[in-house]
Amino acid sequence: MNETSHIGLLPNGLADTLNPDAAWESDSIEGLMAAFAAFGYDRIKPPLVEFEESLLDGPGQAIGSDMFRLMDPVTQRMMGVRPDITPQIARIAVTRLANAPRPLRLSYGGQVLKVRASQMRNERQFTQIGVELIGAPELAADAEVVTLAWRSLSDLGVKGISIDLNLPTLVPTVCAGLGMTEADAEQARLALDRKDAAAVAEFGAGIGEGIGDLLGQMLSAAGPADKALAKLQALDLPDQAKAEVQNLAQAVDLIQAAAPGLSLTVDATEFRGLEYQSGICFTIYSRGVRGELGRGGRYVLSSRETATGFSLFGDSLMRALPAAKKPQKVFLPYGTTVSEADAVRAQGHATLQGFVNETDANAEARRLDCSHIFINGQVRETN
Amino acid sequence: MPDTPINTEDDKLVIAVPKGRILKELRPLMTRAGLEPEADFDDPASRKLQFATNVPGVSIIRVRSFDVATFVAFGAAQIGVAGNDVLMEFDYPEVYAPLDLEISDCHIAVAEPAELSSTDDPSRWSHVRVATKYPNITRRYFAARGVQAECIHLNGAMELAPGLGLCRRIVDLVSSGDTLRANGLVEIERVVEVTSRLAVNRAALKTRSEEITGWIDRFREAVNAA
Numbered sequence: 001m002n003e004t005s006h007i008g009l010l011p012n013g014l015a016d017t018l019n020p021d022a023a024w025e026s027d028s029i030e031g032l033m034a035a036f037a038a039f040g041y042d043r044i045k046p047p048l049v050e051f052e053e054s055l056l057d058g059p060g061q062a063i064g065s066d067m068f069r070l071m072d073p074v075t076q077r078m079m080g081v082r083p084d085i086t087p088q089i090a091r092i093a094v095t096r097l098a099n100a101p102r103p104l105r106l107s108y109g110g111q112v113l114k115v116r117a118s119q120m121r122n123e124r125q126f127t128q129i130g131v132e133l134i135g136a137p138e139l140a141a142d143a144e145v146v147t148l149a150w151r152s153l154s155d156l157g158v159k160g161i162s163i164d165l166n167l168p169t170l171v172p173t174v175c176a177g178l179g180m181t182e183a184d185a186e187q188a189r190l191a192l193d194r195k196d197a198a199a200v201a202e203f204g205a206g207i208g209e210g211i212g213d214l215l216g217q218m219l220s221a222a223g224p225a226d227k228a229l230a231k232l233q234a235l236d237l238p239d240q241a242k243a244e245v246q247n248l249a250q251a252v253d254l255i256q257a258a259a260p261g262l263s264l265t266v267d268a269t270e271f272r273g274l275e276y277q278s279g280i281c282f283t284i285y286s287r288g289v290r291g292e293l294g295r296g297g298r299y300v301l302s303s304r305e306t307a308t309g310f311s312l313f314g315d316s317l318m319r320a321l322p323a324a325k326k327p328q329k330v331f332l333p334y335g336t337t338v339s340e341a342d343a344v345r346a347q348g349h350a351t352l353q354g355f356v357n358e359t360d361a362n363a364e365a366r367r368l369d370c371s372h373i374f375i376n377g378q379v380r381e382t383n
Numbered sequence: 384m385p386d387t388p389i390n391t392e393d394d395k396l397v398i399a400v401p402k403g404r405i406l407k408e409l410r411p412l413m414t415r416a417g418l419e420p421e422a423d424f425d426d427p428a429s430r431k432l433q434f435a436t437n438v439p440g441v442s443i444i445r446v447r448s449f450d451v452a453t454f455v456a457f458g459a460a461q462i463g464v465a466g467n468d469v470l471m472e473f474d475y476p477e478v479y480a481p482l483d484l485e486i487s488d489c490h491i492a493v494a495e496p497a498e499l500s501s502t503d504d505p506s507r508w509s510h511v512r513v514a515t516k517y518p519n520i521t522r523r524y525f526a527a528r529g530v531q532a533e534c535i536h537l538n539g540a541m542e543l544a545p546g547l548g549l550c551r552r553i554v555d556l557v558s559s560g561d562t563l564r565a566n567g568l569v570e571i572e573r574v575v576e577v578t579s580r581l582a583v584n585r586a587a588l589k590t591r592s593e594e595i596t597g598w599i600d601r602f603r604e605a606v607n608a609a
Contacts, residue, residue, distance in 0.1 A: 118476075119456065119475060119476065119477060120456075120457070120477055160590065162589055162590040162592075164589045194479065194480060195479035195480060195481045195583075196467075196479075196480045196481075196580075197480070197481050197482055197483055198467070198480070198483035198578065198580065201483075219481070220481075222588075223592045223593070223596050224592050224593060263590070265589055265592050267589070272476060283589070285586050285589050285590045286590070287590040287591065288590075289586075290457060290458045290586060291586070292586065
């Protein structure tokens with residue numbers, strides 16, 4: 001403890017990322033951005049803060065309670081600090097890039113800030129990295145973004161990736177098909193969402209013959225994609241719901257063909273956090289890492305255009321990657337010339353220049369955490 | 384980074400069970416589900432907290448019932464057994480309750496002294512002060528009918544509170560009602576029915592789907608056979 005200790009305290013959910021983690025995080029993020037670019041996604045960069053109502057437009061409807069707000073002293077209008085970048089990309093797609101050819105493939109990476117952290121992820125500020133694919137209603141587009149999420153993460157070295165496919169429109173479709181009231185449908189969703197089999201059965205019994213059974217079967221139709229789909233397809237669902245399940249099955253076929261080796265699960269009753277999604281959605285997990293790595297899915301822009309995409313969360317991503325390695329540095333003792341130093345760096349080494357004439361250059365190199373030292377015109381390991 | 388990946392014991396499966404009342408009724412279910420802990424588990428004198436089982440890679444931890452939900456929510460245990468009172472109180476989005484074990488039947492109730500209840504009209508309340516170990520359930524329950532609940536959070540012996548003037552009403556778990564009667568209290572409202580549930584961690588269910596679903600099915604068969 002010293003006099004400056006107290007200024008080290010940061011507000012909840014905010015943290016300093018130090019060395020070597022900060023470099024490792026930005027390297028990893030650049031790796032992902034490069035993978036997105038290879039699939040034709042162009043990077044764009046919206047601002048950190050914008051007018052509140054534009055952040056809350058279209059897919060931003062759900063983020064109001066997450067947003068820090070501040071008053072613009074100049075215009076006296078309310079501004080919001082972005083808690084999510086997706087609504088910004090959606091805004092750009094329908095305004096400045098409204099005339100760009102569709103399908104439009106965009107990528108982004110930046111910091112977001114939330115009023116509250118989630119239970120599993122304590123961070124209020126974190127990096128959000130992702131892509132949006134706008135104006136492509138085809139199932140092949142859903143398959144492309146899922147496949148891209150998997151490819152980019154596994155190429156980066158994330159192990160045990162597992163993607164859970166969800167169909168948040170299915171339960172409302174089934175409820176409507178069965179003639180349930182809005183209030184009952186809401187109840188059904190809540191019980192299904194918690195996977196609370198007892199609540200589902202109790203609720204179903206109060207609504208009508210066979211409904212509890214059907215909802216219960218939908219609940220148990222979750223797990224490895226093939227098995228879960230077979231169960232869903234065997235259910236006696238209303239026609240429109242059957243068509244949605246059929247779409248999901250086709251998407252699964254496309255994904256499995258493009259992403260062999262991906263552990264794919266299906267859970268058609270998942271709904272939390274997916275209220276504004278309009279089609280196939282997914283959540284990305286890595287085995288053994290708490291919380292989720294990211295999520296994505298289909299939604300509708302304020303121009304009524306359809307879009308899909310995904311976001312990855314930098315904090316979870318770093319928990320899923322191997323620990324950062326310390327960079328290797330070469331100590332250049334006092335008196336090393338500029339041309340010698342340039343030659344060492346030209347070999348690909350990072351260098352660290354001594355400023356005073358060392359009595360023991362080797363000890364000084366070790367003190368400064370250098371793995372190597374430049375002695376007699378050569379780079380050697382410190383001893 | 385604030386913490387390191389929990390990747391090390393990747394293939395271990397941890398099942399969290401509560402101490403006490405629920406455990407007595409759970410124990411035969413475990414046997415029927417083919418899960419046999421080492422002998423120490425049934426020895427009340429043992430100080431162990433984690434127990435090996437007959438299934439390789441599967442261990443059982445014994446913790447307080449409220450902590451079961453927390454261990455499962457944070458993925459420290461992949462599976463747990465907890466009453467829906469505990470699950471509702473925390474309302475962790477990371478915990479699923481896919482199976483009702485149909486044991487430890489009881490309910491949460493609002494209770495007050497017998498002499499108060501003869502004159503009390505709950506429909507006139509705008510504010511109520513209660514002692515409870517379920518502040519969240521209590522607040523939600525009263526808020527839903529437009530009443531603001533001020534909760535005094537106790538961890539046990541709620542029944543003492545009205546008699547000693549801490550507050551006039553309590554919200555607590557009731558099974559036989561004996562404790563209420565012994566302390567001169569009567570139940571005035573039933574908040575929710577409670578049974579024990581098999582709880583699973585959301586990420587574990589997704590990433591270890593076959594394995595976790597397998598255990599849910601084994602317990603389901605055990606419940607149906609009961």
